[in-house]
Amino acid sequence: MKITEQEVRYVAGLAHLQLTEQEVGRMAHDLDEILTHVEKLNEIDTAGVAPMAQVLYQAESNATLRPDTPGATLPNETALANAPLSGSGQFKVPRVIER
Amino acid sequence: MNVSTLTIGQIQQGLRAKSFSATEVIQEALRYAAAENPKTNAYLLFSEERALASAAESDRRLAAGADPGPLAGVPLAVKDVIVTRNLRTTCGSKLLQNFIPPYDATAVERLESAGAAVIGKANCDEFAMGSSNENSAYGPVRNPVALDRVPGGSSGGSAAVVAQGTAVASLGSDTGGSIRQPASFCGVVGVTPTYGRVSRYGLVAFASSLDHIGPFARTVKDAAVVLREMAGRDPHDATSANAPVPDYSASCGQDVAGMTIGVPREYFDGLNSETGDQIQKGIQLLQAQGCKVVEVSLPHTPYAIACYYIICTAEASSNLARYDGVRYTSRSSGARSIGDMYNLTRGEGFGAECKRRIMLGTYVLSAGYYDAYYLKAQKVRSLIARDFQQAFESVDALITPVSPFPAFKLGE
Numbered sequence: 001m002k003i004t005e006q007e008v009r010y011v012a013g014l015a016h017l018q019l020t021e022q023e024v025g026r027m028a029h030d031l032d033e034i035l036t037h038v039e040k041l042n043e044i045d046t047a048g049v050a051p052m053a054q055v056l057y058q059a060e061s062n063a064t065l066r067p068d069t070p071g072a073t074l075p076n077e078t079a080l081a082n083a084p085l086s087g088s089g090q091f092k093v094p095r096v097i098e099r
Numbered sequence: 100m101n102v103s104t105l106t107i108g109q110i111q112q113g114l115r116a117k118s119f120s121a122t123e124v125i126q127e128a129l130r131y132a133a134a135e136n137p138k139t140n141a142y143l144l145f146s147e148e149r150a151l152a153s154a155a156e157s158d159r160r161l162a163a164g165a166d167p168g169p170l171a172g173v174p175l176a177v178k179d180v181i182v183t184r185n186l187r188t189t190c191g192s193k194l195l196q197n198f199i200p201p202y203d204a205t206a207v208e209r210l211e212s213a214g215a216a217v218i219g220k221a222n223c224d225e226f227a228m229g230s231s232n233e234n235s236a237y238g239p240v241r242n243p244v245a246l247d248r249v250p251g252g253s254s255g256g257s258a259a260v261v262a263q264g265t266a267v268a269s270l271g272s273d274t275g276g277s278i279r280q281p282a283s284f285c286g287v288v289g290v291t292p293t294y295g296r297v298s299r300y301g302l303v304a305f306a307s308s309l310d311h312i313g314p315f316a317r318t319v320k321d322a323a324v325v326l327r328e329m330a331g332r333d334p335h336d337a338t339s340a341n342a343p344v345p346d347y348s349a350s351c352g353q354d355v356a357g358m359t360i361g362v363p364r365e366y367f368d369g370l371n372s373e374t375g376d377q378i379q380k381g382i383q384l385l386q387a388q389g390c391k392v393v394e395v396s397l398p399h400t401p402y403a404i405a406c407y408y409i410i411c412t413a414e415a416s417s418n419l420a421r422y423d424g425v426r427y428t429s430r431s432s433g434a435r436s437i438g439d440m441y442n443l444t445r446g447e448g449f450g451a452e453c454k455r456r457i458m459l460g461t462y463v464l465s466a467g468y469y470d471a472y473y474l475k476a477q478k479v480r481s482l483i484a485r486d487f488q489q490a491f492e493s494v495d496a497l498i499t500p501v502s503p504f505p506a507f508k509l510g511e
Contacts, residue, residue: 003462017446019446020446027458031455038405038408041405041479043402049478049482052477052478066334079201082199082201091425
């Protein structure tokens with residue numbers, strides 16, 4: 001086994017993803033299978049190979065720079081329109097700090 | 100007028116000859132699409148009002164003697180991972196069942212400016228994760244060519260509407276085959292352009308370094324026109340290429356004699372005989388047209404899926420972190436604390452495939468595993484790209500099967 005149920009619970013915590021007990025078992029099985037498959041990459045010697053960090057590798061290094069000029073932004077009301085809960089022009093979330 | 104067989108060129112001719120108006124084409128397309136949709140479930144929503152407004156504008160321009168644009172009167176469907184202003188965009192997910200985007204994707208904005216009428220949103224796998232369209236929270240899509248079979252995925256709805264004749268063209272997205280494979284399964288033209296060719300602004304992010312928007316159409320020429328109209332630099336997408344956009348459609352019908360076509364041998368291992376026969380016919384057709392066909396090798400092909408799986412899930416785990424219960428419509432009713440809000444909203448909202456990919460992506464990026472998985476995959480990715488660069492030194496194009504087998508049955 002490459003991954004235990006305990007590790008699955010740890011990773012689910014990192015991902016902020018609630019899993020049922022049944023999902024934890026299934027996930028351990030599925031991830032184990034995938035991790036075994038991707039081990040195939042270790043067959044390749046990548047010494048001296050640079051990781052691909054940029055897809056547009058033929059672009060000039062400043063290709064993604066632009067003048068820093070202010071443009072239009074969404075009005076407050078529009079930006080909040082899809083919020084499950086909002087008020088006073090803000091997103092509302094459950095209390096973070098207990099009194 | 101038979102809306103199920105019209106091409107963009109025929110619509111342009113018909114409008115200019117006054118054989119029909121843009122409004123008539125769009126009304127007929129909406130009627131036909133609504134009547135046919137129960138067979139395939141390819142559309143998640145119809146946008147009559149918006150489509151008819153586009154058509155009315157095209158007709159107004161025509162009446163005034165102005166150019167209505169190269170896509171005037173063209174019924175267009177948009178994959179539901181591409182945002183449309185004031186038009187619900189679900190990404191095939193329960194999590195976004197009420198999401199109304201406040202802006203249009205650049206691709207949509209450009210096609211509408213060229214006259215296209217958005218008639219509806221196309222079903223897809225949840226957050227574009229899947230290859231059969233069975234991962235949609237709104238039910239699977241059926242292949243219009245054979246209703247017991249899948250249309251492919253994740254852009255299954257976008258391919259199906261074109262195959263069914265309920266849209267003249269559609270937009271899909273492709274991260275690891277999600278335009279190419281459904282186009283193949285449904286027997287329509289699909290183009291995944293070079294990364295950066297079409298702005299990703301407004302494409303709900305799955306794996307940002309792999310995501311592409313591209314067209315589906317009935318003919319290569321139609322796909323070329325749609326691509327031309329939406330391609331090009333967009334200040335809203337820093338990765339969009341700052342390169343001129345040629346008129347791709349002008350190349351259609353030109354002679355291919357003298358071109359060199361590469362056949363990568365690794366793509367022909369384990370091929371279903373039916374698929375292999377079709378590819379051979381295609382190769383013979385090109386030879387008969389005067390192409391030189393040579394065998395080439397892309398030696399890292401067997402590692403592509405493993406490499407893709409690590410990179411796409413890593414990026415997905417990061418991109419899908421935004422669905423936290425704060426901004427995007429859904430929040431678990433059971434959430435009492437901020438931690439619960441994140442965990443429960445995501446646990447209840449995402450389907451099984453999304454959860455699996457978020458988990459794998461989180462794992463490969465986590466402390467202690469990053470170098471072994473993510474960094475390794477990024478290095479292998481460089482080698483895969485090098486394979487293609489080397490092949491293109493000696494060939495003009497490559498021909499490969501899209502999938503080793505044709506469309507399979509639902510549930511298989």
